[in-house]
Amino acid sequence: MTSATLAVPPARNRDVTGPPVASALRWWLLGLLALAGAATAFVTLVLTTTGHRIENAALRGADQVDAALVAESDAALDAITVTSLAVASVLVVLIALARKRPDLAIAASTIIVVSSLITQVLKRIVLQCPELIEVTGPYASNSFPSGHTTIAASILFALLIVVPFRWRGIAMFVAATYAVAMGAHTLTSKWHRFSDVLGANLLTLGVACLVTAALVHRGSLMHVTAGRYPLRIIFVVIPIALSTIATILIGALLLVLSDIPAVPDATLDYNMYLALHGLAAGSSGLVFLLFWWTWRRVDIAEK
Numbered sequence: 001m002t003s004a005t006l007a008v009p010p011a012r013n014r015d016v017t018g019p020p021v022a023s024a025l026r027w028w029l030l031g032l033l034a035l036a037g038a039a040t041a042f043v044t045l046v047l048t049t050t051g052h053r054i055e056n057a058a059l060r061g062a063d064q065v066d067a068a069l070v071a072e073s074d075a076a077l078d079a080i081t082v083t084s085l086a087v088a089s090v091l092v093v094l095i096a097l098a099r100k101r102p103d104l105a106i107a108a109s110t111i112i113v114v115s116s117l118i119t120q121v122l123k124r125i126v127l128q129c130p131e132l133i134e135v136t137g138p139y140a141s142n143s144f145p146s147g148h149t150t151i152a153a154s155i156l157f158a159l160l161i162v163v164p165f166r167w168r169g170i171a172m173f174v175a176a177t178y179a180v181a182m183g184a185h186t187l188t189s190k191w192h193r194f195s196d197v198l199g200a201n202l203l204t205l206g207v208a209c210l211v212t213a214a215l216v217h218r219g220s221l222m223h224v225t226a227g228r229y230p231l232r233i234i235f236v237v238i239p240i241a242l243s244t245i246a247t248i249l250i251g252a253l254l255l256v257l258s259d260i261p262a263v264p265d266a267t268l269d270y271n272m273y274l275a276l277h278g279l280a281a282g283s284s285g286l287v288f289l290l291f292w293w294t295w296r297r298v299d300i301a302e303k
Helices: 023-047 049-062 067-078 083-098 102-126 147-162 166-188 193-215 228-255 266-294
Strands: 014-021 223-226 296-299
Touching: 014 083, 014 166, 023 049, 023 266, 023 296, 049 166, 049 193, 049 266, 067 166, 083 102, 102 166, 147 193, 147 266, 166 193, 166 228, 166 266, 193 223, 193 266, 228 266, 228 296
Parallel strands: none
Antiparallel strands: 014 223, 223 296
């Protein structure tokens, strides 16, 4: 009997780690671009008259949303509390510790804590939303960036890095669906403007990328050279990508084709709401897909 006869073929879906990830360039570039994007969103939307007209109109348009949908949105946002954040953070840390990787637990905790800390400092101390035009309605208290969106996004990013490669698709499906909905809910409930949601997503992406770069420099990441999961692409990535493209295109078309109301106008206000609601959901999905892409076929090195 030959050695070829005795050879056992590898299991199709068995994860096999290859060489270490040697370069953190993709995370440095994406992280810095994300932080620059957050600053650009603040300057172009929060510090300009046009940005105020668009976003105030969208919040006035939210007044036309069905009361049942608003109540559902309020309930979802109310569920995000300090307690729920603590529970989610503990769950993420436990997953990392179950993999016997305290460094991974520290990295995930850093994404959640640092993102939320930066958000709270920016919105409460550093960045002020000027009243460039007369505000019609109770919308002056909205602040940049959104704390609720930051929490949802940071938990998603932390979960993606602690979950093993083979289970990442399921984690992304559950967490991304929740996080995208949170960003859109803040507009429906008039808790935040679109710029607040976009800024929070980009800020959190920047933090997550820089933390990942630190893991690379520690030699903690490895390429996955075997173990394919096509159902993850079919049932998770493709649906998220298609919905992201659709919502961004619809939102952008509504924004471009509609007149920007200088005074309250029921039809134009509702168009602005639909446009920014779609852009909030779509930009959230795009941010999450970008981070997932940087981690594609990458996992934590076994020690």
